[in-house]
Amino acid sequence: MLNYPDTINKLIESFSRLPGVGRKTAERFIFHVLKWPKDEVEKFSSNIKQLLAHNFLCPNCFNFSEHEGLCSxxxxPNRDTATLCVVEEFHDVQVLEATGAYHGLYHVLGGRIDPPEGITPDKLRVRELLERVKKNNAHEIILALNPDIQGEGTVIYLKNILRPLNVKVTLLARGLPMGGDIEYADEVTLTNALRGRQEIK
Ligand SMILES: [Zn+2]
Known part of the structure; x- marks a missing residue:
């Protein structure tokens, strides 16, 4: 391993935490940043700090919120509070919002059930979902989970747990490629998947 000064080693460690970034890429990032004008580097560092200062969870749907309290x-006042769209991560909210085709509310589960990885239903916001379905008197729950094995397993679990609540449960239409994450779907595909959603019994 190359013998870098401590400041660089610490940064390599930080950058390596990002998905898909190994040590080599982290090194490349850092040497790139070192060539930036000083004010660019300061802006970068201040943006990261701002993220920390403005990183709140919406107490209602667990979406990212820039301030304390409800998310945008x-x-x-123009959203249909009786329709809840269940997604894995808050990033999926941004992707679905970009379609402009959805006017209900969201519920961010915080992941999907994946027992080998230790993610059991109690680690997700399932209890909160059930409470919201009752509180909002919800008519429809759209399960917009990623179409892979863990996503499908989570759909089956949620469908069963929602059944006693007598609420319509729908799934996004299968325009989405199997194994393809919602975050990579284009807006047209996603809008069609939303419009073509089907009830699951
Ligand atoms: Zn919210």
Missing amino acids: VCSS
């Missing part, structure tokens, strides 16, 4: 979706 939950605080909008």
Whole structure:
């Protein structure tokens, strides 16, 4: 291993935590940053700090919120509060919002059930979902989970647990490629998947 000064080693460690970034790429990033003008580097560092200072969870749907309190979706008066779209991560909210085709509220589960990875239903926001379905008197729950094995397993689990609540449960239409994450679907595909959603019994 190359013998870098401590400041560089620490940064390599930080960058290597990013998905898909190994040690070599982290080194490349850092040497790139070192060539930036000083004010660019300062802006970068301040943006990261700002993220820490403005990183709140919406107490309603667990979407990312820039301030304390409800997120921009939950605080909008124009949303249909009786429709909840269940997604894995808050990033999926941004992707679905970009379609402009959805006018209900969201519920960010915080992942999907994956027992080998230690993710059991109690680690996700399932209890909160059930409470919201009752509180909002929800008519429809759209399960917008990623179409892979863990996503499908989570759909089956949620469908069963929602059944006693007598709420319509729908799934996004199968325009989405199997194994393809929602975050990589284009807006047209996603809008069609939303419009063509089907009830699961
Ligand atoms: Zn919210």
